[in-house]
Every structure is written in C-alpha cells, then in structure tokens.
Amino acid sequence: MSRHVGSYPLPPYLKTKLLAGGFSTVEDLEDLKPVELSKELKISPEEALEILRVVQGVQNDASSPSSSDEAVKTALDLLQEERHQGCIITFCSALDELLGGGVPLTKITEFCGAPGVGKTQMGMQLAIDVQIPCVFGGLGGEAVYVDTEGSFMVHRLEDMAKAAVEHCRHIATVENNREQLEAMSDFTVEHILSRIHFYRVHDWVELVALINILPEFLQQHPKIRLVVMDSIAFPFRHDFEDLSLRTRLLNGLAQNCIRLADSHKAAVVLVNQMTTKMGHSGDGQAHLVPALGESWGHASTIRVLLFWEAGYRYARLYKSPTREEATVPYQVTMAGIRDVCIPNSTQDVTSDMSQEEGTSHGDHSQRKRPRVS
Amino acid sequence: MAPLKVGLCPALTVEVLNSLLNAGVRTVSEFVCMDLELMMTKCGCVSYKDLVAIRKVLLVQYSAFPVGGSSWYEEILSTTAILSTGNSRLDDMLDGGIFTGALTELIGAPGSGKTQICMSLAVHAASRLEQNVLYVDTTGDCSGQRLQDILYYSTGDRESSTLSRIGFRRIFDPWQLLDLLQKTKAAISKQSDLFYSQLKLLIVDSVAAVISPTLGGQQTEGHAILLNISRQLKVLSSEHAIAVLMTNNVVQGELSEPWPGLGRSWQHIPDTRLLVQGTDSPEPQDRHISVMKSPRLPRGLSTTLRLSAAGILDLHTHTSHETQGQAGQSTWKT
Numbered sequence A: 001m002s003r004h005v006g007s008y009p010l011p012p013y014l015k016t017k018l019l020a021g022g023f024s025t026v027e028d029l030e031d032l033k034p035v036e037l038s039k040e041l042k043i044s045p046e047e048a049l050e051i052l053r054v055v056q057g058v059q060n061d062a063s064s065p066s067s068s069d070e071a072v073k074t075a076l077d078l079l080q081e082e083r084h085q086g087c088i089i090t091f092c093s094a095l096d097e098l099l100g101g102g103v104p105l106t107k108i109t110e111f112c113g114a115p116g117v118g119k120t121q122m123g124m125q126l127a128i129d130v131q132i133p134c135v136f137g138g139l140g141g142e143a144v145y146v147d148t149e150g151s152f153m154v155h156r157l158e159d160m161a162k163a164a165v166e167h168c169r170h171i172a173t174v175e176n177n178r179e180q181l182e183a184m185s186d187f188t189v190e191h192i193l194s195r196i197h198f199y200r201v202h203d204w205v206e207l208v209a210l211i212n213i214l215p216e217f218l219q220q221h222p223k224i225r226l227v228v229m230d231s232i233a234f235p236f237r238h239d240f241e242d243l244s245l246r247t248r249l250l251n252g253l254a255q256n257c258i259r260l261a262d263s264h265k266a267a268v269v270l271v272n273q274m275t276t277k278m279g280h281s282g283d284g285q286a287h288l289v290p291a292l293g294e295s296w297g298h299a300s301t302i303r304v305l306l307f308w309e310a311g312y313r314y315a316r317l318y319k320s321p322t323r324e325e326a327t328v329p330y331q332v333t334m335a336g337i338r339d340v341c342i343p344n345s346t347q348d349v350t351s352d353m354s355q356e357e358g359t360s361h362g363d364h365s366q367r368k369r370p371r372v373s
Numbered sequence B: 001m002a003p004l005k006v007g008l009c010p011a012l013t014v015e016v017l018n019s020l021l022n023a024g025v026r027t028v029s030e031f032v033c034m035d036l037e038l039m040m041t042k043c044g045c046v047s048y049k050d051l052v053a054i055r056k057v058l059l060v061q062y063s064a065f066p067v068g069g070s071s072w073y074e075e076i077l078s079t080t081a082i083l084s085t086g087n088s089r090l091d092d093m094l095d096g097g098i099f100t101g102a103l104t105e106l107i108g109a110p111g112s113g114k115t116q117i118c119m120s121l122a123v124h125a126a127s128r129l130e131q132n133v134l135y136v137d138t139t140g141d142c143s144g145q146r147l148q149d150i151l152y153y154s155t156g157d158r159e160s161s162t163l164s165r166i167g168f169r170r171i172f173d174p175w176q177l178l179d180l181l182q183k184t185k186a187a188i189s190k191q192s193d194l195f196y197s198q199l200k201l202l203i204v205d206s207v208a209a210v211i212s213p214t215l216g217g218q219q220t221e222g223h224a225i226l227l228n229i230s231r232q233l234k235v236l237s238s239e240h241a242i243a244v245l246m247t248n249n250v251v252q253g254e255l256s257e258p259w260p261g262l263g264r265s266w267q268h269i270p271d272t273r274l275l276v277q278g279t280d281s282p283e284p285q286d287r288h289i290s291v292m293k294s295p296r297l298p299r300g301l302s303t304t305l306r307l308s309a310a311g312i313l314d315l316h317t318h319t320s321h322e323t324q325g326q327a328g329q330s331t332w333k334t
Helices: A012-020 A034-041 A045-063 A075-084 A093-099 A119-129 A154-175 A178-184 A189-194 A204-220 A243-264 A347-368 B014-022 B028-033 B036-042 B048-062 B069-079 B088-093 B114-127 B144-155 B160-165 B174-190 B207-214 B221-239 B320-327
Strands: A108-113 A142-147 A196-200 A224-230 A267-272 A274-277 A287-290 A302-309 A312-319 A326-333 A336-338 B103-108 B132-137 B166-170 B199-205 B243-248 B250-252 B258-260 B272-278 B286-293 B302-306
Touching: A012 A045, A012 B221, A034 A045, A075 B144, A075 B160, A075 B166, A093 A302, A093 A312, A093 A326, A108 A119, A108 A243, A119 A142, A119 A154, A119 A224, A119 A267, A119 A336, A142 A204, A154 A178, A154 A189, A154 A336, A189 A196, A204 A224, A204 A243, A224 A243, A243 A267, A243 B207, A287 A302, B028 B048, B036 B048, B088 B286, B088 B302, B103 B114, B103 B221, B103 B258, B114 B132, B114 B144, B114 B160, B114 B166, B114 B199, B114 B243, B132 B174, B144 B160, B160 B166, B174 B199, B174 B207, B174 B221, B199 B221, B207 B221, B207 B243, B221 B243, B258 B272
Parallel strands: A108 A267, A108 A302, A142 A196, A142 A224, A224 A267, B103 B243, B103 B272, B132 B166, B132 B199, B199 B243
Antiparallel strands: A274 A287, A302 A312, A312 A326, A326 A336, B250 B258, B272 B286, B286 B302
C-alpha cells in the first residue's frame, strides 16, 4: 500500500484539496509536474511545488540510504554511546549513587519538592558542577539557567562556586597533578559565573518561546551540557484558565526538552513544585504530589522527590528506567549540596557510610510515606 | 479515491472522460456514487449503456474479495505467532504471550513500570526467541545499559551481541514516526535487509508522548495524525505479521478510575489493553497487571509481577561467585 497524503506534514487545507481532487496516495502524485497539479487543484504553482517537494522528497529519502541521524541504530550502538556519555555529579555521593553516577546527559531529570527543600540549590549546584574540568573527571561544559520564579541568587551561586573551586584546587594540590593544576587557572569563580547563561522568564509565553529558540542557542554554544528550568510549574500554575491548552503546551514542552537533550547531548533538569491532592488512595487524607498533573509525570525520564523528614532532607528516586527506587539523605550547606556525614579524607569510607545510612533511612521513610501514584 | 483515467476500462475513452470531467465527475468514487441518469443528462454524448458498463468494471476492480471463513482461519493460523513475554505468569494470563498481527497497549501511571516491561520484552524476543525487534523511543527513557543488565540477569549472558538484534530509534514528533513506519514497511516488502525480514516485534514507548502535543485546544489536525498513525500500525502488524507493543498514559475517568489517555477515538485502536499499577503490598517492586480490553481474554483478568534486576523476566541463577563479582556494579538488588 502506498502512503496516504494525510500522513505528510502538509497544511490541512491543501490536504483537503488533494483529497477532493482525487489524489489520495503518493502513487497518484507520481510523475506529476507542479504546473499540472496547480491547474488540477486550482492552487498557486508555489503551493503545488511545495506539495510535490514534501511528498517526493520524503519518497526519495526512503529509497536512498538516509543520513546517520535518520537511520535505525541497534541497541548495541546505544549502549556504546551511553558508555561514552558522562554524568553531572551533585557533590553528594549518596545522591550520585542513587542516580547512577549523577544527573545523566541526554535525559530529562525532574526534581520535585516543597518550598525550601533545596530545589533551586540543586539547580545552581549542577550549573557549577557541569563546568568541572575534564581532567577532574568532569564535563568541562557550560550551563543554561532558566529562572521563572526569580529565586536565582547570584551571591549564593558565588559561594557555591568558591567551594567548588576550593575543592578542585585541594584535589589538584594533594595529587600534585600538573594537568589538574593547569586546568585550575581556567576554573575560577569568574569563569564559572561567565559560563552560566541566565534567562529570566516572566510568563508561560516567554517560556514556550524560549524553548523554541534554545536549540539555536545551543548550536552556537556547543559546550552547553546542562539546561536547568527553575521552575517549570510556576508559569503554568497561575492565571491559567484553559486547561486543555495547558496540557497541550506542557506536552509539547516536554517533547521539545527531550529533543533538545538528545540532539545536543545535554542534561535537562526541570524543577517542579508540589501540590496537594485529596486522598484517592482511600485513606481520605491529603498528601503532596508533584504539580502539573498526572500526565506531566511522563515528561521526565528520571524523577526525584526532595522532602523533609525529622529535620533531615531526603531525596527519593521515584521514577527511573535504569535504577531501583530508593531514598538517600542529603544536606544543603554553605558550600552547596553535600553528603550528610562530613566528608572524610578517604572517599570510599564516605560513600560507604552514606550508602548504609541511605538504605536504613530509606526503608524507614518508605513505610511512613504514602505512595504518591 | 483514485481519479478517473483513460484505460481503466475499455469504454472509458478520452472523449467520454472529457465529458465526464466537464460534468464534474473526476474520481472513481464520484462516478460510482452518482445517479447514472443524472450523469447521462449532464454529459449528453455518453450513452446510458456505456455508463452502466463502466460502472460495472469499476466496481469489480475496486471492490474487496470475499474470503471463506475456513481459509481465513487457515491463513491466520499460518501467519500468527505468539511471542512469549518471558514471564510465565504474564504468559499464562495472556494465553501464551503477545500475538503478532495485533496491537497491544500498556497503560500506567508514571513510574509504574511500562518501560521496564517494554525493555524486558525486547530483550526476551532478541535473546531467547531470536527474533528482531524495533524499539521506538519517544521519551528518551530507553537505556542501553539497562537492556544489557536485563539481558545479563535473565540469561547470564555477558555477550552484548544479542543487543544488535534490537533496532533502536529515538523519535520526537509524529511526522518522524509516520516516516519511520512507512520506511519500515517499505524495507520489509523489499526483503533485502535481513533485519527487517526477521522483524517480529515493534515497540513504541510511548505513543502518547508524540501524539498528545498535537491534541487538545482548538486543533483538529492532531486527530488526523492520531488516526493515521494508528492505521499505519494496524497495517504494519496485520500485513507483515508483526506484534506491536505500545505504551500510553492513564488519565482519570469519570469515577476517577484509570482510563487510557489520547481520548475516545484512540480507545478503539489497540486490540489488547493492559493496565499496570503499583500494589499495596509491602514489596515496592510488585506490579499488578490487569486486562482492560481484549478480543480473547475476559476483562478484569489479572496477575502480579515483580520488577527485578532482570526486568519482568525470570531471573537467571548465577553461581554465588558470579553474583558477588557483580554486586559492586549492579544497579538492582537481586
């Protein structure tokens, strides 16, 4: 069966004309000149040319071996590609372990949490960490930070950047690695701040517009490895009457984000708020769930819930295609996101300890917290 | 419908065609549907007898052929295969597995395990069943590392070559999906590529992610896209004996019961619809699967699966030494 004209990206009114004129499949349009088509359908020659270009262009692609981007890869290729991609570390080894090495590139990671739990801190920390030079095992990238709430504090960012620089300098001096010491000259607070491209967005129109021009911006700045949106919920939670429009915009936004992440090998980090949902699990109690509704839950590949419990901050991996659900503690210090226990000089002990603590606390909180789904 | 052309039948000469065109009859369907007497008065020079003859030929040419029930049954038997899911409880529930020539849909909330089931089935079909799989990822959720882990924990196979049986493509808009389906169909018919001639399973995870941005609001085109995609999937599955597995979101129905996303017209498209849900049991990795729609199975049939290191597949038993060596790297507790 040859392809139906309805399945081509053509304007609907041209499709209607094509169908009314008896052209329903590609075969009917074969060997047709634009002039003939324009006469037949009483449309302008330009429109006829456009139709034929779209239809026959796609047809030609099918017969010739298409570009590598279009081709079907195998899962083996996918595995190789993934092995070469890095992760953005969070400076909290328990959280890194939870995520499988950090926030992965080419995926959407969503951090949800109540006010004050450290979502913006997380976004800022990642914007710094993505810049850690390659010789330290970092990505040496740049970051885009989209602020919709006005919560981005540059003083705070400076503090965290200072701590990150100190940390790297410490490693370089202890190891006395010449390459690392050289890289430090390019890893200063000023450099870090200058490599964060900051957007202040005031409403959803600006946000949707920005998402549409970001691919171009990323093309011009090929070193960008991280896009943070803090928060995705804010512009869509207020003054939004048409809910079906909201759903469509959000769905489109999600597709644009994942396309951006995939084509530019960048991590997209979305910050989301929490909302109250009246008990549908039968207990009649209200509990907190991520905002923007159930269908938005599919947008992110990885979803992490940040919450308080008994005076400690916890991160709970709620959705991930690669990692098991678990809960780990973290803290926000002057220096940024850190492990709960004070880091010792030996890295292994630190990660082991935090891991143990993480699992014990994890079981505890899993029982206490109602499932959000 | 096809336009009227000279040569469709002997009586349809250039002369007749021209007078028909003048009368505004341009396509086969217009010709067949129009009242013949009215047509005769409109194009004066054509005789009634000719018009009847043309109509008869056109009807014969364009009508479908009847097939006897028994021969149809024979054909179904010879072309349909049942792909085991790799999980004995799910296979029991589904009467053997998922059927080729049919669309199977998994619906569930975020994090319910739809992608895990998709990846498990892909690995199982590629490893144990030795069939080729085309995995279309529209959400960026599929991970090569996870596929390899599932392979390792279910078969004990470290060799990743099985993964080359799984074709993989990331797609982010409906036009790309339509293109891919079209090209897949063309490649299968050409029979030149070994991958496509042994293709038995097509996975689209998720179909909602590409279609839903075009639906809602005042848009009408999204509906056309949805129907086009569903038609392509149906043709691909039934003409080339491929099992299609798709995932979809859940929305809340009128009584806040789980309901498939993408609206009313999509509800009729999949042949089998399975709902994946978390359970109340203390095991957080347990998933409850129930049949929401099926031509073969009673509605409401259900079973419980456990997501593990091997996805939903049965775990391969390792020697203790092997397991220990792996423990450091493993992401899932066995």
